[in-house]
Amino acid sequence: MQQETAYEGKDISGIIRISIDKDTKVSTLTIETNGKWALYSGSSVDNIDFSTPIAKHPEPEGQGYNRITLSSLSRRYYQLITDEGKATVAERHLPMAGGYNFRDLGGIKTKDGRFVRWGKIFRSDDLHKLTENDLNYLASIPLKSIVDFRGEEEQKFAPDKLPVSVVNEFKLPIDPGNVISLMGLTDLDSTQMDSIMMRMNILFVTDKDFIGYYKEFFKLLQQEKNLPLLFHCSAGKDRTGMGAALILYALGVDEQTIMEDYLASNVYLSDKYAKEIAMNPNLKSVLSVKKEFLQAGLDQIKTTHGSVEKFLETTLEVDIPAFRKQFLY
Known part of the structure; x- marks a missing residue:
């Protein structure tokens, strides 16, 4: 896996919210930005896969409000990358x-x-x-x-x-x-x-x-x-x-x-x-x-x-x- 810094540039951690259903463990991620973004995931912060994003902004431009639903019974960590910065997040x-x-x-x-x-x-x-x-x-x-x-x-x-x-x-x-x-x-x-x-x-x-x-x-x-x-x-x-x-x-x-x-x-x-x-x-x-x-x-x-x-x-x-x-x- 490619290693990336956990945080870089402007603090963008506030533009992403994560909620997980306590029974099904289904995650809902909400990203609020009009700019371009890409989201990567891994089983640990040191194991995030940067080869392919699990989600990214709609082409050609971001839409301001983006919701992603993911199903995983295991703990996941995410890195959000925008033109302004990087932030590692989890619930x-x-x-x-x-x-x-x-x-x-x-x-x-x-x-x-x-x-x-x-x-x-x-x-x-x-x-x-x-x-x-x-x-x-x-x-x-x-x-x-x-x-x-x-x-x-x-x-x-x-x-x-x-x-x-x-x-x-x-x-x-x-x-x-x-x-x-x-x-x-x-x-x-x-x-x-x-x-x-x-x-x-x-x-x-x-x-x-x-x-x-x-x-x-x-x-x-x-x-x-x-x-x-x-x-x-x-x-x-x-x-x-x-x-x-x-x-x-x-x-x-x-x-x-x-x-x-x-x-x-x-x-x-x-x-x-x-x-x-x-x-x-x-x-x-x-x-x-x-x-x-x-x-x-x-x-x-x-x-x-x-x-x-x-x-x-x-x-x-x-x-x-x-x-x-x-x-x-």
């Missing part, structure tokens, strides 16, 4: 019939104009109800390592289903059970629940054991043999949300973008917890995320360490330049 929200909050961290833009590598780091909620098609899709990545932040009881209640490609499973139980449990919370009002969620996020970055697990997590990420790697908890929003935020901070992503990525869990988890919230609206704070939750943890880091980057370097022992070289285009 960030993975199409899981048995999961909700599955995401590729790839494609997120950093403050210095670079992009997070696709297909290296994934985040999710629990893997307990994945279908056979889901597992085959994850195996096509191919997913190599799983990091499970859930506590022992959570793991027993909803054991992971793993794709055949997984060779490493790491248990790093960040279990704030003494701070939060659905049992006994039903009598609390939303303000009290918000306070509990903020306390929990502070605990993630102050508890000695939890810090140790996040430190181990970053060690695993920095070993190429463990990649591609997926990390998860039960909902993929709190422990996983903090983990994702720390990764993006280490890669030089601005805090607003980090917060937008964190809050996206509310969109992806809306169906998962709809019944519980309908039965008890006061549980919404526990089963969703708010900016204030993550901000409480980040502010605690800044108060204690001066900056999130300093916390990453001195406490979690992340080699930030090497980390960026590893995970950025």
Whole structure:
């Protein structure tokens, strides 16, 4: 395969949108441009076939709005090439019939104009109800390592289903059970629940054991043999949300973008917890995320360490330049 740069020229990543049906895995790609374009595809970013485009602008001119439907049960990556630039893209929200909050961290833009590598780091909620098609899709990545932040009881209640490609499973139980449990919370009002969620996020970055697990997590990420790697908890929003935020901070992503990525869990988890919230609206704070939750943890880091980057370097022992070289285009 001919090797091409992942991104070049003007940032054109915003002119292409991808959606994938979670059951059939059929992809719909929409390209909005009046200019000429060509779209190439591959099973990985390093394996895109540039010999023949899978689609291109209608001759003689582009039509402004172009829709392409593709069927594939495996993970695909695309490079869009126009007269203005090149962009490598994929669907960030993975199409899981048995999961909700599955995401590729790839494609997120950093403050210095670079992009997070696709297909290296994934985040999710629990893997307990994945279908056979889901597992085959994850195996096509191919997913190599799983990091499970859930506590022992959570793991027993909803054991992971793993794709055949997984060779490493790491248990790093960040279990704030003494701070939060659905049992006994039903009598609390939303303000009290918000306070509990903020306390929990502070605990993630102050508890000695939890810090140790996040430190181990970053060690695993920095070993190429463990990649591609997926990390998860039960909902993929709190422990996983903090983990994702720390990764993006280490890669030089601005805090607003980090917060937008964190809050996206509310969109992806809306169906998962709809019944519980309908039965008890006061549980919404526990089963969703708010900016204030993550901000409480980040502010605690800044108060204690001066900056999130300093916390990453001195406490979690992340080699930030090497980390960026590893995970950025």
